[in-house]
Amino acid sequence: MPAPAKEPQGGNxxxxxxxxxxxxxxxxxxxxxxxxxxAVLNLIPNIPWPWRIxxxxxxxxxxxxxxxxxxxxxxxxxxxxxxxxxxxxxxxxRFPNDAGNDDRQ
Numbered sequence: 145m146p147a148p149a150k151e152p153q154g155g156n157x158x159x160x161x162x163x164x165x166x167x168x169x170x171x172x173x174x175x176x177x178x179x180x181x182x183a184v185l186n187l188i189p190n191i192p193w194p195w196r197i198x199x200x201x202x203x204x205x206x207x208x209x210x211x212x213x214x215x216x217x218x219x220x221x222x223x224x225x226x227x228x229x230x231x232x233x234x235x236x237x238r239f240p241n242d243a244g245n246d247d248r249q
Contacts, residue, residue: 164224167217171210178206 182203185191191199223233232238 164221167220171213171217175210178210182206 182199185199226233226236229236
């Protein structure tokens with residue numbers, strides 16, 4: 145079994161904790177105002193039906209955009225985890241020195 149690599153083997157250097165913290169802060173910065181506005185609008189009684197449909201459409205779009213951002217952030221963290229350990233993020237089960245050889249016999 146080969147010794148673990150001491151330096152990252154990927155093309156990009158590992159992300160710093162400050163960069164990860166900045167990304168999470170950016171997600172929070174953009175999501176909290178939307179959540180607050182939608183919470184207040186959902187508490188208003190007797191909103192006309194067309195306005196409710198419009199609010200629902202905007203909420204659905206926001207959830208899709210926010211969900212995509214959270215998933216991308218999670219995948220980025222996973223890739224950085226494997227790069228720090230000297231593995232290919234797409235195939236972490238392979239060792240760096242194997243160059244595409246499968247572990248299966």
